[in-house]
């Protein structure tokens with residue numbers, strides 16, 4: 525029986541027999557071939573979606589959180605704390621509930637998707653909405669956790685990155701080799717750091733013959749790494765990557781440069797187009813931040829970036845149901861009301 529990623533990849537993770545493993549069977553997510561979406565992007569690519577929305581709380585954050593919470597338990601901490609654009613708080617709340625820990629969450633006021641807020645609340649976290657943005661919330665959490673015996677479970681926590689790197693292992697285990705390119709959204713830049721670490725570790729172990737080029741995408745209104753300076757007032761519909769001063773900035777640059785990849789930006793309009801294409805062409809539902817790399821790949825495809833047949837993998841970081849408001853806003857029509865008889869239904873479907 526699958527028992528979670530710490531069990532599966534124990535030899536690659538900083539755990540011992542004394543680590544109390546807190547798992548909700550995260551990881552082991554499907555790598556879904558996406559031929560219709562690939563054709564929309566470029567005739568050169570064979571595209572696979574790493575559907576991280578199928579983790580227990582609906583995002584890749586569970587990979588890091590199972591490690592961070594297990595280590596917090598090992599260290600005897602009673603309370604954890606994070607700043608969050610939403611998914612970190614959902615995950616921290618769920619894993620804390622399972623471990624019997626207190627969880628404190630700071631969210632940027634009014635800027636988190638409804639599903640994520642619901643999750644933090646149902647799992648019993650203490651949720652505070654800060655009158656400020658993510659970067660300000662994270663600064664507060666860093667201050668408080670440095671002064672009190674509270675574990676910080678943002679991706680500054682090195683165990684988060686360790687857990688998240690296992691997604692690279694799964695991709696290579698599934699493909700039998702590394703992809704030529706790996707694309708993902710970049711917010712606080714922990715995940716691009718983790719993937720690159722994972723790909724390099726597996727390569728060193730001889731599990732793949734080469735390394736992928738890393739393709740990171742930020743939202744145009746919150747693209748500090750692309751612009752080369754922090755963004756004071758980050759804005760984007762993709763709230764999970766609405767971050768103006770990424771904590772893992774330097775390691776994101778290292779992932780880009782060591783792999784020979786790129787970090788670029790996409791507009792909200794391009795993100796929404798990608799959102800429609802993924803859902804309509806493949807039947808896979810991911811939240812807006814998750815499809816930023818799809819929008820980015822489309823731009824690369826149009827510019828002739830892919831010159832030879834290439835295997836491309838993309839992390840779809842979070843489930844589309846996290847953000848029902850964007851989903852409904854993006855649907856052109858509300859359900860039409862019809863009478864409960866066959867004539868009305870057929871007429872409304874233009875079948876009469």
Ligand SMILES: *Cc1c(COP(=O)(O)O)cnc(C)c1O
Nearest residue numbers: 611711712713714715764841842
């Ligand atoms: C956290 C998150 C991101 C950004 O990941 P970073 O590690 O902060 O770069 C992207 N998409 C979703 C859905 C997320 O929850």
